[in-house]
Amino acid sequence: MKKYILDLKVRSNRRLNRNHNLLELGCINPLPPMVPGQFAEVRVDGSQTTYLRRPFSIHRVDRAANTMHLLIKSVGDGTRKLADLEAGDSVNIMLPLGSGFTLTRNARVLLVGGGCGVAPLYYLADHLFRQGNKVDILIGGRSADDILMADDYRAFGTVYIATEDGTLGEKGMVTGHSVLKNKELSYDMIYCCGPDGMMRAVAGIAEAHGIECEVSLENTMACGIGVCLCCVVETHEGNQCVCTQGPVFNSKQLKGWTAEVETGCSLDQ
Template identity: 35%
Template structure:
């Protein structure tokens, strides 16, 4: 856990309305596993008040996060420049638990959910694996970092409008991949509807699946109790410290429920 007043060291624009912000980690590296996140806020006065949660794309001597400009906070972050000040704390939460039993890794990303999965794909590559990476988006403009993925993984793209890759949803190539017989594990991150669909396909093939959730968050570290998600037994899990990565059945229930 680190708490940094730092500066942006590099900004790149991997797709329309997306920025990849790199920042210095100061004296010690930021230790993180893929799926862990940081809370980030710029020096922009009192609106918006809350920091924003971002999965790390990189950790170590530099941190990096992928920002898609959607609301006021992400628009401000997306427009930041090198040397702008950032308050960063992290890494936070519980990331992906990387299988070491020999299952074939299948990574399934939707849009900006690519961030922790690129980190994971690079981690797997460093272990000598070349994962299957299924990457879905609405259109060709919402596929940041696809080139970086292709360097470390076997990449299949789907778009809903067919502007690039296969036309349709990411669950179609996932069905094919899980039907081919190899024992697999699915790691996924993206919009809630996609996560539920990916978990369902995985479950129908008796394939373990880990989902990275997103929720509105204020503190990022378990104190405000804002990021509750209801689970099948009627209780709540907290995305920021029980997750953001969960075994899919914890969130969606087991097959026989």
């Protein structure tokens, strides 16, 4: 897909909780084509400690309004600068980057998100729902306050929630939720995004039930377009760039993620 570098305008900026913001961006011309799972590289202006762009999943695309949303988690000075943007501010952005999720039709699918790992799942749920899929969405977080916009997902399917402190939904880790504990677990596809350990656990559960599982990775990167080779992940076909060959991978592609016996060859030292 053709990539663009654009100056978008902030249409709105909604604070979701203490460290998450929903940034709505738009422009006069139609936004470029993009698909669920792709991401954008955002330039951060006015932060002394931020030199590189920051990658964000494309969270929502509203074609009617010609806007797109990014879910911003404030983790450092650069992301805080983005969280402080106001309507009318300009944002320099490269998009759409990377490959998207495999998009099923008329299937039964489960989306699993942990924390700000829900970022790519809204656009995915929206798309899958329109394609006639039966969509279940499982969202996990530490506490009720960490469950972002759960109500927004109800338009696309059934929403299940797990919180570690039990303040919302089932108590415990997302991977311990009754949806995933079900011995008869049967979906055509599981899509997952969240912390590394959570994704590995979900991929393991999917594999145990013979279900395909796609995960969205978030390695640190510089260029976002497959040039610097910094964001690589080890796959069975060698090191691959998360920014171009991902960020979405089938968990079976990833070395050390599934239970198969390793062949024992090591990289040259």
